[in-house]
Amino acid sequence: MDVPELLESASLLVPEETATENDITVRDVWDYLVHDEWEIALSLLEEFGHARSLPLAFWEKLAESADQLKLERSAAWCHWRCSEIRNGVIRADLTLRPAAEARRKTPISGAGVLRPMWDIGLLSPTGERAVSIAGLWIENMPMLEPGGRATVRLVPLTPSHWTHVEPGRQITMHENRTVAGTAVILEVHRPAIAEPAG
Structure with a gap:
């Protein structure tokens, strides 16, 4: 399909x-x-997605349109929303450690590029701390400086690891092994698409 059809x-x-x-x-969109x-x-159309929950097909069509129009940030956002529908999304208030106290000395990109590890209270079979990976999108900011604070959206790589995570946690x-930041969970939205049995 071409852009107008999508x-x-x-x-x-x-x-x-x-x-x-x-x-x-x-009607305004049609105009x-x-x-x-x-x-x-x-x-x-992207704004409509903020107002209500729309199906995966909606975001897939927008992502393909943005890709064809070569609108990188818009394409990244629409692909990100597809991931949220498939894997669920956790909104959180994240505070990064200051550069003087952490390994990271540069800002992190806000556009879903970083996929850090998260300590969400899981333990390995040997009883050691286990981490789970989730992509990170920073709301309303292109990047977050060390020591900065922002509302973020997390998309779990393995949604089943995150079923116990609730607001307030x-x-x-x-x-790496050191803590890069601390987040307080604001909202949890489970995957809209069931994971295949396996």
């Missing part, structure tokens, strides 16, 4: 009564599509 198809997955914070509706304003239409982020 965006038209995605817009059909948005309930007609849905509106953004600025009262933009699907932009008719005038070949694909980037604006894509951006508005404190977890620690690791890039």
Whole structure:
């Protein structure tokens, strides 16, 4: 499919009564599509995804559109939302350790590139601390400096490891054996797509 077809198809997955914070509706998106304003239409469709939970197919179509339009950040976000639907998402308040106290001396990218290890209270078969990997997206910020604080979205690599994690729990982020940051869980959303039995 080409970009207009993908965006038209995605817009059909948005309930007609849905509106953004600025009262933009699907009809407005169609106006932009008719005038070949694909980037604006894509951006508005992404906003609908903030207002409500939309299906995986919606985000897949937006991701493919953004890829074709070569909109890197938008494509990364739409692919990220696909991962959230498949694996679940944990929103948390993360504070990184200051550069003087941690291994990391540079900012971390906010666009889901980093996949750190997290101590979420699991133990190995020998009783030692076990960590679980989750991708990290920083909300409303392009990057986070050492010592900084932000709301983040975590997508577990293995969702079954995270079933015991609940809001209010404190977890620690690791890039090596030392603690890189501390996070307090704000929200937990389980995978929308069941994991295959295996």
